[in-house]
Amino acid sequence: MKQRLLDDVTIIDLGQIYNGPYCSLLLSYLGADVTKIEPPSGEPLRGRVDDGEAPEFVMLNSNKKGVTLNLKSEEGKEIFKDLVEDADVLVENYSVGTMDGLGLGYEVLSELNPELIYAHGSGFGEEGPYNRYPAMDLTIQAISGIMDVTGFPDGPPVKTGIAVGDFMGGIHLVAGILGALYERERTGEGQFVEASMHDSVFPTLMSPLGAYFSDDDVPSRTGNRHSGLAHSPYNVYETADGHVAIFGVSTDHWHSLLEVVGREDLKDDPRFETNVKRANRLDEVDEIVESWTAERSRKEVERTLLEAGVPFGPVKELEEVVNDPHLKERQMINEIEHPSFGEISVPGSPIRLSNSELPDIEPSPEKGRDNEEVYCSQLGYSRDELERLEEENVI
Template sequence: MEQPLAGVTALDFGQIYNGPYCGFLLAQAGARVIKVESPLGEPLRARGEPSAASYPFALLNAGKEGITLNIKSAAGQAVLKRLAREVDVVLENFAPGTMDRYGIGASALRQENPRLIYAAGTGYGATGPHRDYLGMDITIQAMSGIMSITGQEDTPPLKSGAALCDFFGGVHLYGAIVSALYQRQRTGEGAVIDVAMQDTVFPALATALGGYYLSGKEVPRRGNRHLGLSLAPYNVYRAKDGHVAMICIREGHWRRLIKAMGQPELGERPEFADMPSRAAHIDEVDAVVEAWTETRTRDEIFRIMQAHRVICASVQTLEEVVNDPHLHERGTLEWREHPGLGRIALCRTPLRYEGVTPPELTDVPALGADTQRVLQELGGYGEDELEALQQAEAF
């Protein structure tokens, strides 16, 4: 069966995580994605040690072609306008206004190709009082409210260990592009897409905002407990060899848990009689559960809980995640040999279509490896023109 986005071509000006992840999803859905970098390379390419062997760059740019383009030069700008006539999508997550400043923003490129879908991901969006502000994941976590509800009540706010806002932004940018492609199929018109990372995060605050509107007060940080303290057990518990996460959201879960623990009599204690009672005695609930978990290994706990249909999981280390047999059997992770990093696990798209296998993860191209070929194929440039463009520092 054909890939969902077969026949779509995108120029990916993505930087760091947001834009590149969007481009990765497009490529994994079958689009031809051409990574566009400055002649010096995208900043993420050189992160880490050794300097040219950035794992994040390899993760997010596998399966793409790679060209360089100097958008600060008149020659480079002319090349982009010419390429824009032949592609379906241009995506970028530069600082607000960058492309417009060089005369190659949405308006200019859509003059060349009215069917073009121009997609921009920024911290705060193209409108509103903060539209010109610079934004990175940590500052969006701060501004969006995520940090205010993460951590312990008596410690400073914490950012998430993962770059959630960047990837939320990339996922939504992808969804917007696919929606625009469908709209174009119906109307023949392209689109200008504006996705703000801050906007994408708000729905994730649902639990915290529920508590805020019920109480009229700020919700204290609860660590690993439920923000509303309305579910118990709901926590991370010590095991002999690490930790496990566990949650009971229904009475049936609790009854199965205490049966799995070999302590069904706990159900007779009035302080554990129902969810409101357990929530009111959350410390006692956690103590009882942890007294059981800390005498067993994570694997033991996981097997017992799964056998009793209790929602539980091991807190896995990075080493365990990259070797997770479930992820490898599903084809989510794939071992690749990297020239600078050695054997690494790369991921495929989380979006699965029955009967469709995602494209192979081709190696990340060297900086500018496909420039001349792509300019010939899409731009129709001849050898003499390419030589002149090189002299003009277009790429």
């Protein structure tokens, strides 16, 4: 088996909910040895179910060891320091100031381990007027402008259906960690790495920002149309049994679409000869397209547009997505048997490297599953000491 990118990198993971755990999940898929630390009661994501394992926890914590540790106890803090002394990276996404309040902030830990890369996933960053705001994905979407640009013009602001802040923040934190690891190879020194959810989602507003700076008349919410109303056709169109998204990037696409819908007479029509002119006639363009799609099945529309070379995408329901043959072939959907949850599909790695094989997926750890391995084999505690730590709620 080929060596993976981070095979010699050890990571301590204090991640919780989505942001930190996704960051460390990607690092584990790149080969890093990740030890997830939870409080004895378990990380908050486990609390989404009364019994067994929360599916989100199972999906985000594959390929990690799992231990429990009470960082509010003095002995727990000392054990944590012992673990950090030999680690390459620490990942955490607690609120700003939480780790400093525990006496386990970057300044303290970097004294113990100058090579440590301390990675903090935050909501709004270490500094700035919002740095103490409570940060959950919904609040990030609200304050970042994402909700303002999501929905239809005549409706209220709407959140996206995905946790865009959590995952965008986690991805950017991975990039920062990899950059810090690269620099450490040259300098021998670790550093503090931060990626905030708020900063990470700001660039995703590119189209609405373009509209804001160029046209005061464009509404902030444009439904399924282009955020700046700058492209046409660009919408979700009804079919006889579903919906399909169609986007005519160029005039060539528009002409191909006209051939498909039987309106070649419009190819030389000056009202539609450029994208700008088509964008000024959104309703007319949409009517031309949907009058054709509405009479055909989604499959027929897909097949026809694929042959014509027109950009499109069937609007798939969640049930279709979890059984998507493309995602399965790409190993983004991996069916595993979890000892507590049972059969479940978990995500694979979107990152592909020609010199590394994709990892085998190991089930997420049950709470405290690897306490004995980590504390006894790695730190040298006896089984009697391990029992005492459990009884005293240290682990």
